[in-house]
Amino acid sequence: MPRPSGPVARASPVVVARTMSVKHHPPTASVAAPLAVVLAAGKGTRMGSDLPKVVFEAAGRPLVRWVLDALETAGVSDRIVVVGYRAELVEAALAGIPGVSFALQREQRGTGDAVAAAATAIEDRIRNDPPHTRRPVVIVCGDSPMLRPESVTALLAEFERRTAACLLGTAVTADPAGLGRIVRDAAGRFQRIVEEKDATPAQREIREVNMSTYVFDARDLLRSLARLDNANAAGEYYLTDCPALLLDDGRTVDATACLDPSETLSVNTPEQLAAVAAVLSTRVTSPPWPRHAGSVGGEAKVRTD
Numbered sequence: 001m002p003r004p005s006g007p008v009a010r011a012s013p014v015v016v017a018r019t020m021s022v023k024h025h026p027p028t029a030s031v032a033a034p035l036a037v038v039l040a041a042g043k044g045t046r047m048g049s050d051l052p053k054v055v056f057e058a059a060g061r062p063l064v065r066w067v068l069d070a071l072e073t074a075g076v077s078d079r080i081v082v083v084g085y086r087a088e089l090v091e092a093a094l095a096g097i098p099g100v101s102f103a104l105q106r107e108q109r110g111t112g113d114a115v116a117a118a119a120t121a122i123e124d125r126i127r128n129d130p131p132h133t134r135r136p137v138v139i140v141c142g143d144s145p146m147l148r149p150e151s152v153t154a155l156l157a158e159f160e161r162r163t164a165a166c167l168l169g170t171a172v173t174a175d176p177a178g179l180g181r182i183v184r185d186a187a188g189r190f191q192r193i194v195e196e197k198d199a200t201p202a203q204r205e206i207r208e209v210n211m212s213t214y215v216f217d218a219r220d221l222l223r224s225l226a227r228l229d230n231a232n233a234a235g236e237y238y239l240t241d242c243p244a245l246l247l248d249d250g251r252t253v254d255a256t257a258c259l260d261p262s263e264t265l266s267v268n269t270p271e272q273l274a275a276v277a278a279v280l281s282t283r284v285t286s287p288p289w290p291r292h293a294g295s296v297g298g299e300a301k302v303r304t305d
Contacts, residue, residue: 029132031160034215035125036076037118040064040142041084041105046269052086053267054142055093058277062093063267066145066280068100074152076138078125080118084108110236111212112228115139119222126218135218136160139239144212145276146263154258155215165220165251166243168193169213173261180210180240182255190255191247193240210240211259220246 044053054064061069064081071079077099083090084105094100105117126135136159140147155169168190170182180193181203193210194203216224224242232238243253267273 029134029163030130032126032129032133032135033078034076034136034138034156035078035080035122035218036071036138036140037103037115037122038064038067038071038079038081038140038142039111039114040081040090041087041108041114041117042143043085043108044143044268047267047273048270050086052083052090055089056267056273058145058267058273059280059283061145063145063273063276064090064094064142067140067142067147068094068097070147070149071138071140071152072099073149074156076152076156080121081142082114082117084114084117110230110234111239112225112237112241115221115239116225116228116237119225122218122222134163137216137218137221139212139214139216141212141266143268144263144266145280146265147213148260148263151213151259151263155213155256158256158258159215162254163252164215164254165217165246166224166253167215168243168253168255169211169215169259170208170255170257171211171259171261171264172207172257173209173264174207176204176207176209179264181206182208182210184208184255190243190253192244208255208257209264211263212239213259213263214239214243216242220251 040052040054042053047053047056055062058066068079079100080103081090081094081100082103082105085108087104091102101121103118103121105114122137129135136156138152138156151169155167159167168182178196180195181199183191183194183203183206185191196204221242224245227245228237228241230237247253262279265272265276265279267276
C-alpha cells in the first residue's frame with residue numbers, strides 16, 4: 001500500500017496546546033502563509049458501507065480530494081488531514097499529494113477534538129514565525145466537496161482585513177433547515193451559532209447559516225482548543241465552542257457570508273452523494289488525477305435502495 005507523503009502526527013495535541021506561550025498580536029501584525037486542517041476522521045454510518053465517508057467518489061474523485069484541490073487552488077498548499085476511522089484507507093487514497101500530511105484522531109470525540117489532533121503540527125508550523133506574525137488556519141470538513149476556491153480566497157482576504165482571531169465563512173440560503181443559524185446583535189455583529197434543535201422560532205427564521213468553514217489565527221486557535229470541555233449531553237468537544245471562548249476573552253470574532261448556498265450540500269447518505277456528484281460533474285475540472293491503490297473507484301455509486 002502506498003504511504004502518505006507527509007508525516008503522521010500522533011502526539012497528544014491538547015497537552016501541547018496547553019503549554020504554548022500565547023501572545024496577543026497588534027493590528028499591524030504581518031500575515032504568514034495559510035495552512036489548512038481538513039476533518040476526515042469520521043465513519044459515515046449512514047453511507048451503507050464500512051468505508052470512511054471521505055473516500056467515496058463523486059465525479060471521479062474522493063470527496064476529500066475535491067476539498068484538498070479547492071484549498072490548493074485558493075493558495076493553501078499546506079494541508080493537514082485529520083484521519084481516524086480506517087485511517088490507512090484515507091492515507092492511501094491521498095498518497096503522493098504534495099503538501100498533504102496527516103494527523104491521527106485516536107478516538108472520535110467531536111470536532112474540537114479532531115482539530116486538537118493537529119495541534120502539534122500547527123505548533124510546529126508557527127514555531128519559527130517572526131514575532132507578531134499571524135498564521136491563518138483554515139478549517140473545513142472533508143465531506144464537503146462543494147467547497148469553492150473563490151470562497152476560501154474571499155474568507156482569507158476578509159480574515160486579513162479584519163484582523164480577527166476567528167472568522168466564520170457563512171452562507172445565506174433560502175432553505176436553512178438542519179443547519180446552525182448565525183445570531184447577530186442589533187448592530188450586525190456576530191454573537192453565536194445556534195443549532196437548529198436549540199433555536200427559538202425567531203432564530204429558525206434566520207437565513208444565514210454556519211458552514212463549518214473557519215479561519216482562525218493559529219495561536220488563538222490553540223489557546224481556545226486548550227480550554228474546550230465536553231460538558232454536554234454528547235460528552236464531546238465541539239469546535240463551535242471556540243469562537244465563543246475567544247469572544248469571552250475579548251478577541252475579535254466575526255462571520256462573513258462569502259460562501260455560495262450551493263456549498264451547503266454535504267454528504268451523509270448515498271442519496272446526497274448522488275446529488276453532489278451530479279453537480280460536481282458539471283464543474284470545469286483539471287485532468288483526472290492518478291488513481292492509487294487505495295481508491296474505492298466505482299464504489300461511490302452506492303446503492304440507494
